[in-house]
Amino acid sequence: MNSLWLSNDNFIKNDSFNSLGENLETEVCIIGAGIFGTTCAYYLSKLGYKVVLVEKDKIGSKATGNTTGKITSQHGLFYNYLNNSYGEKFAKDYLDANEEAITNIKKIIDEEKINCDFSYQNAYIYTTKKENINSIRKEFNTLSNLGYNPELVTKTGLPFEVNLALCFKNQAQFNPIKYLKGLCDCILKRNGSIFTNTTVHKVEKVNEDYIVFTENYQIKASYVIVATHFPFINFPGFYFTKMYQSTSYLIAIDTKKTLSKGMYISEDKPAFSFRTATYQGKELLLIGGGEHRTGEPSSYSDTYGLLEQEAKKYFPNCEILFKWNTRDCISLDKIPYIGYYSSIMPHMYVGTGFKKWGMTLSNVASNIIVDSICKKENKFAYLFNSSRLKPIKNRTEMKNILIQSANSLLLNKLRPANMNFDEIANDSGSIIEINNEKVGIYKDSNGKIYAVKPICTHLGCLLSWNDVDKTWDCPCHGSRFDFDGTNLYDPAFKNLDTFDLE
Ligand SMILES: Cc1cc2nc3c(=O)[nH]c(=O)nc-3n(C[C@H](O)[C@H](O)[C@H](O)COP(=O)(O)OP(=O)(O)OC[C@H]3O[C@@H](n4cnc5c(N)ncnc54)[C@H](O)[C@@H]3O)c2cc1C
Structure with missing residues (x-):
């Protein structure tokens, strides 16, 4: 199931x-071509740096190509939390950083003449429940005190x-894939290099430089930016101990009606998100929601079903044209990690934990990292210090991470599988045991069997079957694999390793 953006772009x-296809030397190697990596490559190539951007799959094909594409500093009810947890200056700077990002994105679009359906919109966070009115009022008061x-x-x-x-005024929306295409054109025009279908396996520091290893070739670079969404290098950095992933779902519908403007997100449970988007001369309505921790079991009725029900409630004659989902990284303190990958790895950078607001936050991150490479001070860098060691306030999620890791790394591997081969229906999957070994089985709609070793290739957690998307998902850190591994x-x-059961 591809997103509206990915399905319609040549x-x-x-x-x-x-x-x-060869070994290279460059000043900056950027790993990952989502919005964050591509924006870094854009700014650096504009400043005259020699950049190489390497992407495992296709440009923007992961979180960025499956986003809702709202460009806003309204990140849910967030500023009251920031104000209470970190103080007024922190909350104000966070807001300013994200507002500045909206201006920066518009500036890029204007300067480079990128046609990406950008439009200014008001962003609303709303409630239909009396019990949430107070939280919205508190957020309003906090923002007013901050001068917004x-x-x-x-x-x-x-x-x-x-x-x-x-309501936040002067926020915006766009087509993220058209935006990335525009950035890529600029990178190439300024002699940057872009490689797709190229997976980076490791990065090693050799004297003052880094060597970036792909399967067959190496890139020597003075600076490396890890823009892989969830950082794939485990040690140092230890990002797998401080973040989890959360999945949300989207549908795009033709309502057959004229739609009002605006971008919306609800504070209620279940939460929904709305925006319009242009498709073949029509205005579609995008409806998002169905959030859950990636890797946790979920059903069609709690995800796409929930969105379809919401759509039909208000537009009974609507046509559902696209359905998709993706996930994003959430840090335990809800603040992204932006800066040095680790204090012992100077000149290697990271930007992650954008908590479903990566359109603005990736621009903030790119500017912080580009300024650091250019040895310029950035007034927002302190907000996102990637080496911070602060007491973890989100004990619930910390407990979840520990419980999930203990279960998936150890306990569930010892528990007997609760299904046997014959019980698995067509177009479904499950873990079974063969000769005391756990095997992940998927039978397609014709009964063809796909058998995988259901152990995550990241850190060895036992995977769980996702029957909505027909994927194997990791409950520990959110990696996902197709039914064939x-x-x-x-x-x-x-x-994943596979087995031939025929
Ligand atoms: C359902 C949903 C809706 C959202 N809506 C919004 C929204 O409206 N507004 C907003 O601001 N944010 C939104 N977000 C968040 C936003 O989409 C993300 O924060 C943002 O896209 C992350 O960008 P990225 O570049 O960090 O990651 P990605 O786009 O995932 O890019 C990372 C890239 O790295 C590549 N990669 C990974 N490993 C390797 C490797 N080893 N070697 C080479 N390449 C590698 C991947 O293939 C990928 O292309 C949403 C998130 C979700 C889940």
Whole structure:
């Protein structure tokens, strides 16, 4: 199931880039061509740096190509949390950094003449429940104290009544894949190099430089930026102990009606997100929601089913044209990690933990890292210090990470499988035991069998079957594999071992 953005772009379908075919030397090697890596490559090539951008799959084909594409500093009800946890200056700087990112993105689009369906929109966070009114009011008060002037409204463009909504003006939306295409054109024009279908396996420091290893070739670089979404190098950095992944779902519908403007997200449970998008001359409505921790079991009715139900409630004659999902990294303190990969690895950088708001945060991250390479101070860098060692406030998620790791690394591997081969229906999967060994089985709709070793190639957790997407998902760190064992999502980058049962 491909997103609206990925399904309709020849840039992605006809991927015209080569994979790496020789050893190279460069000033900056950027690993991962989502919005973060591509933005870094854009800014650095503009400043005259020699850049090489390497991508495991296709440009923007992971989180960025499956996003909702809202460009906003409204990250849920977040500023009251920041103000209470880190103080007024921190909350104000976080807001300014994200507002500045909206301006930066628009500046790139204007300067480079990128046609990416950018439009300014108001962003609303709303509630239809009386019990959430107070939280919205508190957020409004915090923002007003920070000198920002959002509006409290009770009328929106949504097809239902709300109790209260907080409106940020001059936010924006775009088509993220068209934007990435524009950035790639600029990188190539400025003599940068881009390689797709090229997986980086490791990075080693050799004297003052880094060697980036792909399967067959190496890139020697003075600086490396790890823009792989979830950092794939485990030691040092230890990002796998401080982040988890969360999946959300989207549908794009033709409502057969004229739609009002605006981008919306609800504070209620279950939460929904809305925006419009242009498709073949029509305005579609995108509806998002169905969030759950990646790797946790979920059903069709709690994910796409929930969104379809919401769509039909307000637009009974609507046509569902696209369905897709993706996931994003969330740090335990909800603040991204941006800066040095580790204090013992100078000149190697990371940007991750964008918590489903990576359109602005990736721009903030790119500017911080580019400034560091240029030895320029960045007033927002302190917010995201990647080597921070602060007490973890989110004890619930920390406990979840520890429990999931203990279960998936050890306990579940010892538990007997609760299904046998004959019980697995067609177009479904499960873990069974063959000769005391756990085997992941998927039977396709014709009964063809795919058998994999259901152990994550990242850190060895036992995978779980995802019956909505027909994938093997890792409950520990969120890696995902197709039913045949092909690696789809980071932090793992190797395929699963397979068995021939015929
Ligand atoms: C459902 C959903 C909706 C969202 N909507 C919004 C929104 O409206 N607004 C917003 O601001 N944010 C949104 N986000 C968040 C946003 O999409 C992400 O934060 C952002 O796309 C992350 O970009 P990235 O470049 O870090 O990661 P990615 O786009 O995943 O890019 C990382 C790239 O690295 C590559 N890679 C991985 N490992 C390797 C390797 N070993 N070697 C080489 N390449 C590698 C991958 O193939 C991938 O292309 C949403 C997230 C979700 C889950």
